[in-house]
Amino acid sequence: MTREDFLKAPAGVEPCDGQAGDCSRCGRIYSERFPLLERRINGRPLVYLDSAATTQKPGAVIAAEARYYREHNANVHRGMHTLGVEATDLYEGCRTRVGRFLGVPGDRVVITRGATSSLNLVAGGLAPTLKPGDEIIVTEMEHHANLVPWLQLAKREGLVVRPLPITAGGELDLARLPSLLTARTRVVALTHVSNVLGTINPVAEIAAAARRRGALVVVDAAQSVGHLPFTFEELGADFLAFSAHKAYGPMGLGFLVGGADALERLEPVEVGGEMIDSVTMEAATWAPIPHRFEAGTPNVGAAAAFPAALDTIDEATLQRLRQHEISLTAYALERLRGLGGVTIYGPAEAERRGGLVSFHDPMVHPHDMAQLLDSVGIAVRAGHHCAQPLHRRLGVVATSRASFGMYNAHEDIDALIEGIGYARSVFGA
Ligand SMILES: Cc1ncc(COP(=O)(O)O)c(C=O)c1O
Structure with missing residues (x-):
């Protein structure tokens, strides 16, 4: 033909x-x-x-981002003027909205540039708590965003990465999990939904097994937020990372959601403006969580627009x-x-x-x-x-x-x- x-x-x-x-x-x-x-x-x-690469955006999202630049554009947390206050309200409003969407308080939502940034923040932020010989379990079906940061961390800190294999049917081989989970396992990193196989992983089951061993559970939810109904608590994880752009939102925006005290375990990876409490010529102290993980000027326009995507999802259910x-x-x-x-x-x-x-x-x-x-x-x-x-x-x-x-x-x-x-x-x- x-x-x-x-x-x-x-x-x-x-x-x-x-x-x-x-x-x-x-x-x-x-x-x-x-x-x-x-x-x-x-x-x-x-x-x-090609929605797994990025979803298309509703007109309401496009309009909200344009409206931010037309009517409110200013830097957040700095301005002593009306526009600065409006921009800060929109930015913080996004944090609260994402928290509500996933069933957590807004102060457990860190705003990042995307799932990749969020996962790098967890891997880099945990570095000071890990010792040579500690083990990290990573599944064989991970996107590089939830694999390469762990490989780099392992190389730097002398850790051991243990792959959790998949079965011929494209699911995680859970029979292998008990022998991989040891007294040295510190982290289990897994995707909620595979971006290649489509497999939905039994995160809650794996998280329960990991927690019994005292390991932290890091979930890459890039393919599930906005597509599967679930709350953060239902997954039983310590950290959850995702990007707005795969959930009908704008690009350049993502989130790291943490369990009740999980974010306390992280050292900031990016440092500089916006994330400090006080700075002298000798040292700096950090702002409270979640702001200590948000160095520099964030993507306020995208944050102002993302709630419109979540509204569309909620309206559809x-x-x-x-x-x-x-x-x-x-x-x-x-x-x-x-x-x-x-x-x-x-x-x-x-x-x-x-x-x-x-x-x-x-x-x-x-x-x-x-x-x-x-x-x-x-x-x-x-x-x-x-x-x-x-x-x-x-x-x-x-x-x-x-x-x-x-x-x-x-x-x-x-x-x-x-x-x-x-x-x-x-x-x-
Ligand atoms: C499963 C999964 N994890 C992580 C990512 C990375 O997302 P981003 O490029 O938005 O940081 C993707 C994107 O394709 C993905 O499908």
């Missing part, structure tokens, strides 16, 4: 006419609120299947968003299986997965797949998805990944399947 032949076929996807919530025709949730989805790519309506992602994932698994010859990674049941599916088609290299799909308006991600050890374990250098948000519908998956057929035809398959 040539590209022209493919383009002559029925488009399959047209912009949603959804009004005030669900579109009864296509099942999308609030898609009319996401201005970017009206774009056409290479002459076709955009089919956006996380329960409904979760059911929607399960339905899309189940349909994607079914349609990809129907193609024949495609390897699909991760658990077989959609209920055990987040809203994403990684696959490998031996007929089309993942990079060619992504490029050919883009040529007909379909955005997927291809590569190692910042999880090289996991791909090595899977025996491939790269996979293709389709991932879903509230605005997707089954017909987007139909378009993906048609697109894969087109990509195969280019390679004569």
Whole structure:
């Protein structure tokens, strides 16, 4: 099939006419609120299947960030003027809103630049409490953001990193956990939802086992906040890191949420302005938690906008968003299986997965797949998805990944399947 032949076929996807919530025709949730989805790519309506990399943003989020710069822009915690007070209120309001969303008081929410910054803060901040020979358990399915900071820390402090392996079915091999947890284990670092396998990990169970050994539990929730319904307490973790931009919020903003006394254990990693109590030419003391972890001028515009994303999620309800992602994932698994010859990674049941599916088609290299799909308006991600050890374990250098948000519908998956057929035809398959 040539590209022209493919383009002559029925488009399959047209912009949603959804009004005030669900579109009864296509099942999308609030898609009319996401201005970017009206774009056409290479002459076709955009089919956006890359929400695990970043979600699209509701107009209310875009407007809130623009409003901050138009009406309030000033530095926080410094200004003795009206704008400074407004900016500080918006910034602190975001902290409180995130706390409410996850069921913790705002003073246990540290505002960072993203999940990567949050995880670096935990790893670096724990350094003074660790001794050579101490052990850290990290799962084999981690994004590099929750692996490389621990590897660096281990190199600097003489620690031992013990990988928790995965099973052939793409789940954590929990049978191996008891022998890995020792009297020297200080940290267990794991992802809530794998950004490659989609696997939802039993964080509460693992956290309980880790705590019995006195280890701290660090959860990378980059793929779960805003997608799965849960509170911080339900996870039983000591630290939880995530980025706003994967939860319908702006880029350059993230959070580290800490357990009741967990944040007390961290030494600040970044030091300078904003985070001190007093400074002399000899020494400095730190501001109270959480401000001691927020050196320098933060991304106030993004913080001013993120509550609008959480409002959108709350309006839809996380329960409904979760059911929607399960339905899309189940349909994607079914349609990809129907193609024949495609390897699909991760658990077989959609209920055990987040809203994403990684696959490998031996007929089309993942990079060619992504490029050919883009040529007909379909955005997927291809590569190692910042999880090289996991791909090595899977025996491939790269996979293709389709991932879903509230605005997707089954017909987007139909378009993906048609697109894969087109990509195969280019390679004569
Ligand atoms: C599971 C997981 N952890 C961490 C990250 C890093 O997030 P960020 O790049 O926003 O810091 C990502 C981003 O892809 C991710 O999927």
